[in-house]
Amino acid sequence: MSPPAVDQGPRYAKGFCGGNDFVLLIDPDDDVRLTGNAVRGLCDRYRGLGGDGVLRLVRTEFADPALAGDAEWFMDCRNPDGTVAPMCGPGLGLIARYLLDAGLIAPGEVWIGTSVGAKRTVIDDRGTTSIELLPPEFLGSSSVRLGGREYPGSVISLGNLHLVCFVTTPVEALDLSAEPVLAGPGFGDADLDITWVNVLADGRLRTRVYEPGTGEMRSCGTAVCAAAAARQRAEGAWGTTVVDTDAGPLSVTLRGHGKTVFTGAASVAALGTLDATWITSLDKEPS
Amino acid sequence: MSPPAVDQGPRYAKGFCGGNDFVLLIDPDDDVRLTGNAVRGLCDRYRGLGGDGVLRLVRTEFADPALAGDAEWFMDCRNPDGTVAPMCGPGLGLIARYLLDAGLIAPGEVWIGTSVGAKRTVIDDRGTTSIELLPPEFLGSSSVRLGGREYPGSVISLGNLHLVCFVTTPVEALDLSAEPVLAGPGFGDADLDITWVNVLADGRLRTRVYEPGTGEMRSCGTAVCAAAAARQRAEGAWGTTVVDTDAGPLSVTLRGHGKTVFTGAASVAALGTLDATWITSLDKEPS
Known part of the structure; x- marks a missing residue:
């Protein structure tokens, strides 16, 4: 076996939902400290992986213990400029798709924690997601x-x-x-x-x-x-x-x-590991 | 263990060299049939993974047996519009970096096959690559x-x-x-x-x-x-x-x-697996 060819950093997926694309960081144990520079670098479409945002998928018990009874998983969502996004419908859809493909949920409903509460998403076996948003x-x-x-x-x-x-x-x-x-x-x-x-x-x-x-x-x-x-x-x-x-x-x-229900197709295009040296180098760039 | 969360397609890396970014498909046994639609989809910066081109890394014995004595690895390079690129200096630099990180070469020189012959690249242990191009x-x-x-x-x-x-x-x-x-x-x-x-x-x-x-x-x-x-x-x-x-x-x-020598820093940002269903779906899009 040859070495893994990357200095192993966080696991990630690149995926799509409802007209947006995201870098999904798979961080169940809440290990990744995500800085604004790293988010901006990851979302950059020429110098990074490209995306409309970064989604960090964390177990709710670590991200927001008060919500842990309502949702096993939590979406920590960041805008491309590095700021925190309180809510993102397509982000929830992509997370549902990832959890389904990873065998962590079955088709049907899943509740995902966000900074504005636990949100319900329904996903079918073909990856079509219906995401319940707050009432307008x-x-x-x-x-x-x-x-x-x-x-x-x-x-x-x-x-x-x-x-x-x-x-x-x-x-x-x-x-x-x-x-x-x-x-x-x-x-x-x-x-x-x-x-x-x-x-x-x-x-x-x-x-x-x-x-x-x-x-x-x-x-x-x-x-x-x-x-x-x-x-x-x-x-x-x-x-x-x-x-x-x-x-x-x-x-x-x-x-x-x-209820507001947003419907979009979600898909995971690629799954892998970020190079730890590379993601650390993003952090050193001027903000 | 949970399933891998992708329908396992080709292995790939996303990386950079000398101002360009690429999707590198790691295809040692020449298994991947790369269509124009798939290349255009992969390079698309919103609907794909984004890149200035796709590099398919193949053993030269399969890609061009006549060159196999000069270079173990071959770069099959495609432009973002799906056409074949005969040569790409930064592409050679990124391949050298991938081979180095994967433990498949040591720092120093590496010859890589291209459709215009075997090309010499020198890479140091920090990923700086010097790529010899054809004489102008x-x-x-x-x-x-x-x-x-x-x-x-x-x-x-x-x-x-x-x-x-x-x-x-x-x-x-x-x-x-x-x-x-x-x-x-x-x-x-x-x-x-x-x-x-x-x-x-x-x-x-x-x-x-x-x-x-x-x-x-x-x-x-x-x-x-x-x-x-x-x-x-x-x-x-x-x-x-x-x-x-x-x-x-x-x-x-x-x-x-x-001799023409182009010098650029090469880095691998991420390494993973493409979803086979997703890459097949690219192929069905109108060209």
């Missing part, structure tokens, strides 16, 4: 300025905060290379993700999403749900909405009793 | 049109073909979002990579590179060498040139007896 909570109105125009919208919380702006000109025409600037009220210290939405002739929605610190996102599970929730609030109809994103169509179901 | 061969002149301007340049072969255009306006100002169009003679069927070069005040070069089928490249080992060779030809001085690329500075040494 309407916090008020605000607006954002972009390219000399001001866009009014609704601020909606799904654990993280979204400003949803309906527009009638096609969202494809927006220039998101410049940074949108919040022009109306903020809501606490948290940054607002901004989502511009068109209602299409066939009833689908078309979105583009900007995340402060990251820039434009091809897709974002909670943003898609916030867009559907804002439309439901304006028009009153419950049910399933298809939302076209830069990463393809996604599906959101809203019901009167408050 | 001047084939003639041509020109390229971009943004309403025509840029004359020299066509140089280093196994693959490059058009090197010296310009006095900063290359940073070039808009490479539009496709440059060859305006002068082509040279056979092969596409020409286009490199625009500034000579900086301190003698360094600054390059930007466009690869047909791929678009702008942050860096390209042979393009950097072609730029240094074109300058040597114009000015007559041999020796080492530092070339600033979008991926950082690289070093090229030209000597009168024809």
Whole structure:
């Protein structure tokens, strides 16, 4: 046998769910100290492994003992800029897929701990995941300025905060290379993700999403749900909405009793071991 | 023991050398049939693993028996658009690093088979690689049109073909979002990579590179060498040139007896197994 060809660091998987890709660190015993530099390096699409975020999968007994009775596994989710993401629907879907493929759960429901509580995900034997998000909570109105125009919208919380702006000109025409600037009220210290939405002739929605610190996102599970929730609030109809994103169509179901269900296909592309020297070198880079 | 959590496909590494990143498939027995769709999917930075190319590492006895006496290992290199790349300096550097880390070679020299012959690479125990490329061969002149301007340049072969255009306006100002169009003679069927070069005040070069089928490249080992060779030809001085690329500075040494040596740091970031179902799914996507 030859040596393993890496200086063995954390185990990881690269995978996808609902239009996003992630680096999943498999850290059951809570051994990995994940710095902002390491997260930024891992998510870098040229100098790292590339991803819309890093998910650290930890046993809940170590991550949040108070939740351990509700969920065996916990998702410690980080944004590409290194900050903590309180919630990420597609992240939960990918974790469910990993647990299923690893034989750690059976098809059906799984509860996964997050910093906003234990969340229920249902996965079938083909990897389609339905993720229950928090009920959307309407916090008020605000607006954002972009390219000399001001866009009014609704601020909606799904654990993280979204400003949803309906527009009638096609969202494809927006220039998101410049940074949108919040022009109306903020809501606490948290940054607002901004989502511009068109209602299409066939009833689908078309979105583009900007995340402060990251820039434009091809897709974002909670943003898609916030867009559907804002439309439901304006028009009153419950049910399933298809939302076209830069990463393809996604599906959101809203019901009167408050549940939000985000549906996406999850897959694991690769599984392996990070080189410990390499991940340590990321930590030495300027932040 | 739990299952491996992937449907076990080819072994792979993700790694870097000289400003480029690659997916390295470890296929000693020549088992992997690598289609254009699979290469494009693997290199995709959102739907795949991301990379400037796929390197398939095969025993030379299977890949090219005639070369087996000169090199134990062979690099089957593919561009991100799925086409075969005859040569890739940084690819050789990464393979040398993988072989070193896997205990398959010692620090020092290693000969690696390519479709343009066996190539010598020297690697030290810290992963710095010096890769010997073909002597640059001047084939003639041509020109390229971009943004309403025509840029004359020299066509140089280093196994693959490059058009090197010296310009006095900063290359940073070039808009490479539009496709440059060859305006002068082509040279056979092969596409020409286009490199625009500034000579900086301190003698360094600054390059930007466009690869047909791929678009702008942050860096390209042979393009950097072609730029240094074109300058040597114009000015007559041999020796080492530092070339600033979008991926950082690289070093090229030209000597009168024809050798070209490209120097870059190589590292393996991760090592693992691809999911067989996932890589098969790539093959079903429209080309």
